[in-house]
Amino acid sequence: MSTTRFIDVSAEKVIIEHLSLGREDSMEKILEAFPDIKPDWFTGLSLAWIAAKELHQQGRPVSSLTLAETLGEKGLVSIGGARVICPEHHSWPLVSDCLQRLQELAPKRAAIPIFKQASDGFLTVAETIAALEPLAVPTSGNKLKERRFSLSNAPEEAIPRLYLAGQGVCTAGNLTVITGQAKAGKSALLGGTIAALIDGKEHLGLTAVANTDGNGWVHFDTEQSRSDHHKLILRAMTRAEVTTLPDWLRSYSVADIPTSDRRTLLASEMAATRADCGRVGGVIVDGVADLCHDPNDPAEAFGLVEELHRLAIKYDCPIVLILHLNPGSLTNKTRGHLGSQLERKAESVIQLEKSDDGTVTSWLQYSRNGYLPKDQGVRFSWDDDEGMFMQVAGTRHEARAKAKTDKERAELERLAHLVIERNGPRKWGQFIDDLSTLCTSKKTAERKFSKMKALSILSQTLTGEWELAA
Numbered sequence: 001m002s003t004t005r006f007i008d009v010s011a012e013k014v015i016i017e018h019l020s021l022g023r024e025d026s027m028e029k030i031l032e033a034f035p036d037i038k039p040d041w042f043t044g045l046s047l048a049w050i051a052a053k054e055l056h057q058q059g060r061p062v063s064s065l066t067l068a069e070t071l072g073e074k075g076l077v078s079i080g081g082a083r084v085i086c087p088e089h090h091s092w093p094l095v096s097d098c099l100q101r102l103q104e105l106a107p108k109r110a111a112i113p114i115f116k117q118a119s120d121g122f123l124t125v126a127e128t129i130a131a132l133e134p135l136a137v138p139t140s141g142n143k144l145k146e147r148r149f150s151l152s153n154a155p156e157e158a159i160p161r162l163y164l165a166g167q168g169v170c171t172a173g174n175l176t177v178i179t180g181q182a183k184a185g186k187s188a189l190l191g192g193t194i195a196a197l198i199d200g201k202e203h204l205g206l207t208a209v210a211n212t213d214g215n216g217w218v219h220f221d222t223e224q225s226r227s228d229h230h231k232l233i234l235r236a237m238t239r240a241e242v243t244t245l246p247d248w249l250r251s252y253s254v255a256d257i258p259t260s261d262r263r264t265l266l267a268s269e270m271a272a273t274r275a276d277c278g279r280v281g282g283v284i285v286d287g288v289a290d291l292c293h294d295p296n297d298p299a300e301a302f303g304l305v306e307e308l309h310r311l312a313i314k315y316d317c318p319i320v321l322i323l324h325l326n327p328g329s330l331t332n333k334t335r336g337h338l339g340s341q342l343e344r345k346a347e348s349v350i351q352l353e354k355s356d357d358g359t360v361t362s363w364l365q366y367s368r369n370g371y372l373p374k375d376q377g378v379r380f381s382w383d384d385d386e387g388m389f390m391q392v393a394g395t396r397h398e399a400r401a402k403a404k405t406d407k408e409r410a411e412l413e414r415l416a417h418l419v420i421e422r423n424g425p426r427k428w429g430q431f432i433d434d435l436s437t438l439c440t441s442k443k444t445a446e447r448k449f450s451k452m453k454a455l456s457i458l459s460q461t462l463t464g465e466w467e468l469a470a
Contacts, residue, residue: 008105009044011098016045018095019052020064027056029264032271034099041102043109047071096267097303107135160369161282161318162193163207164362165378167370169348170282170318175309177288177342178322179334180352185360186322187224188380188389189352190286191232193320194219195239197281198246203239204391205362205378211248215281216273219251220266222290229253235388248277255290263291263307270315280315288321288338295338305341318347358382359392409455412448415439416457416468425465 019026031037042049051070052062060066111132118128146153160168162176170176180186192204197217200210211217221229233251237243245251250273254262266285273280289295292304312319323334323342334343343349348367353374354360363377364370383390419426419434426434428449435445452458459469 011101011105012042012045012049014098015095015102016042016048016052019062020067027052027062029268030095030099031056032268034103037099037102038106040110041106047074095264096307110135159209161209162196162320164350164364164370165205165372165376166207167364167367167372169350169364169367169370170320171347171369172316172318173313174318174347175305175312175342175345176318176320176348176350177334177346178320178350178352179325179339179365181325181354184352184354185362185380185389186352187232187286188360189350189362190284190322191236191239191388193284194233194236194249194251197249198236198240198242201240204380204389211246211281213279214246214248214277215279216248216250216277217281217284218266218269218273219249219284219286220262220269221251221253221286222255222262223287224253224255226253226255229255239388248281259290259293263304266291267311270311270317274315280317282317283311283319284322285319286322288323288342289335292338295336298337301336301338302341304338305345309345321346360389408451409457412452412455413457415448416452420468425461425467427465431466 015030019030039046039050039053048067048071051067051074055062055066055070114123114128114131114135117123118125123131158171158173160171162168162170178186178189189204189206192206193208195201195203196206196208197211200208221232224232229251230253233245237245250269252269254265257265266283270280270283285291288304288308291308292300295301308319308321321342323339325334326336326339334340343366346366348370349365350362351365351374352360352362359379359381361374361377361379363374364372379392380389381392382388415435415438418438419431423430423434432442432445432449435449436442439445439448449458456469458466460466
């Protein structure tokens with residue numbers, strides 16, 4: 001019985017199909033991600049891979065047509081031509097995972113013919129062992145050795161790259177999420193973040209570690225038009241009071257780039273940033289849901305979160321992700337399975353909420369290393385004079401307390417006006433009797449009268465009567 005039918009070729013189909021679609025620089029991206037890729041990683045489509053690599057070395061484009069033509073020139077049309085090269089529809093975000101899968105499968109595939117020869121009696125036991133030894137996969141113990149806890153091999157202390165109201169929210173190797181309803185101020189907070197990165201000062205409650213080493217920060221805007229993206233960066237520069245953007249801040253508008261390409265571009269840009277700047281300081285993605293086709297697909301959502309977390313660890317940097325809440329959500333639920341998984345995996349979740357008066361409050365909904373409840377959150381609102389959102393003094397708790405006091409004062413002033421306008425200045429006893437008709441009891445009237453005096457709503461005449469204060 002042939003062993004070919006038991007070989008998993010789904011991963012190589014994804015890779016060959018991506019090449020056959022003729023995407024720009026697709027071959028370079030694959031070779032950059034896995035420079036040591038070998039033809040024997042492939043099984044059913046190894047000939048197609050060899051043909052693709054030959055086309056690339058000749059400087060010719062790789063596509064389904066050029067692959068079929070090259071295979072035909074070699075007399076290999078019988079393998080199925082373009083239909084075999086493009087057997088199914090797959091998404092580019094899976095290609096890096098499939099390359100990893102091929103690398104893992106290579107030793108197992110190479111072992112199949114060895115076992116076949118041994119079973120047919122062409123190899124002795126000793127020869128079989130000798131042939132299999134080079135294919136041995138490192139044991140899990142070897143893989144885990146450098147990851148084992150050790151007091152003598154402690155990692156560097158995780159110093160936050162960003163702070164919200166003095167609370168560290170963003171350390172290397174972790175994900176941070178900024179979330180809120182549409183038009184809740186996420187873009188304003190993003191602009192404050194970029195400004196803080198530029199000048200190291202506080203903007204809308206956010207501060208950043210001074211980037212004295214010029215570590216590269218990458219910003220991908222997947223939601224706005226190029227014009228809106230341009231305005232966002234200009235406002236951030238205005239906040240930071242600079243006229244030129246630092247070279248280490250690399251901001252891109254990618255809303256018009258296909259979803260299937262954005263993740264690849266992000267990984268490539270992180271690699272380029274490290275090469276150009278020496279280190280990746282951090283990454284900001286506005287919005288992360290546009291890096292997948294369906295945020296409600298568990299497999300795709302979980303795969304995206306895992307990939308982003310791996311990138312954060314690989315490049316030793318934080319990744320800040322902006323994500324909408326479900327429309328009309330009353331429970332602050334982020335979008336789909338993607339939001340649920342991000343909430344589980346993120347180091348911190350910064351929540352934004354806009355009140356009826358347009359004031360936005362930002363606080364830490366979740367955080368491993370900080371504490372900032374809603375009532376103590378940072379508040380900001382639109383300022384016509386400045387032409388941007390500006391921070392509002394006081395916490396939400398203080399604002400609510402002031403609003404309550406203002407409301408109570410307005411009610412006391414209303415009652416005092418009713419009594420005086422109806423009967424004129426009154427002695428204390430008369431005032432209390434009149435006020436009692438407007439309150440639930442005489443005791444309540446006496447309590448309200450005392451507050452009117454304390455708040456200087458009322459003043460006493462020389463004859464001992466009470467009237468409205470001037």
